[in-house]
Amino acid sequence: MDKNLNQSEFKRVKQIYFSIIALTVLILGIHHLRLGTLGIALIVMVAISEATILVYFFMHLMTKKKTVHLVLLLTVIVFLTLLFWPAWDIAYSPRTPSEFTHY
């Protein structure tokens, strides 16, 4: 939100708004198709696209200074590390004696 909102910019904001709404409808469509694992992957991808559009245009991340990008990059790295560390542990740790034989 760094500039005055003139007519052309307001038109662009409206286009972004309707594109996000369209992506929400797309997500609902994918959900109703019941595509299983593919559906999960598609829904996650579309949700990430929606959030990225919102952050880039409504929060003007694309015009932000390097400091903001650095703060967010560090946050994402720490978050992904914390997310996949236990995921890796769960994936490679036996939970029951029957599973133990598979490793």
Place this chain on the structure above:
Amino acid sequence: MSSQNDSDLVPYKVEPREDTGLYNAKFGIWLFLASEIMLFGSLFSAYILLRVGSFSWPVQSEYLNVPIGALNSVILLSSSIFFIIAWAALKENNVAKYKKFMWLVISFAILFLCFKGVEYYQHFTHHEYPKTSVFLALYFLLTGLHALHIIGGIAVNIYYAGPGMYLRRENKQWFINRVEVAGLYWHFVDVVWIFLFSTLYLL
């Protein structure tokens, strides 16, 4: 103490710092949002790990009201665009338009909470509580925390649409910056809802 003296005591309230390129409040809100990403991120991590680690998981959309969730998405997205219009009006010194759209933001946020309340009511009437299952515990925790953020946002927005307007008389640009920062927080809450809706209602 006048605003001029305040500016002397605390620099970079309006003008950006040389090193970060941001004024204090904007740098502060991005640091705060980073901590919020970690907060919600840890809960999303808990959801993912509990789901992949469990032997069975319920069909989530059978538990939750997808149409209300979708409607709430549209309501929050609309409130975000209203916030941008309000902020732009403020920059153009159109206070009446600013107030009108800020109250629209607040109204839509309250509408969102009302629909969330309807959903919660439906769960409770079906005897579905956080203790019922792991999924419902995560659902109530994540959506409840998000609703608390909405309530916090409403409080801030009411302040800037009403009593906080006195700041504009003291220092116009300072007030515009504060509203911008509140807007960044509001858009972030919207982003969180996009992920909550996709993860809890549709996966």
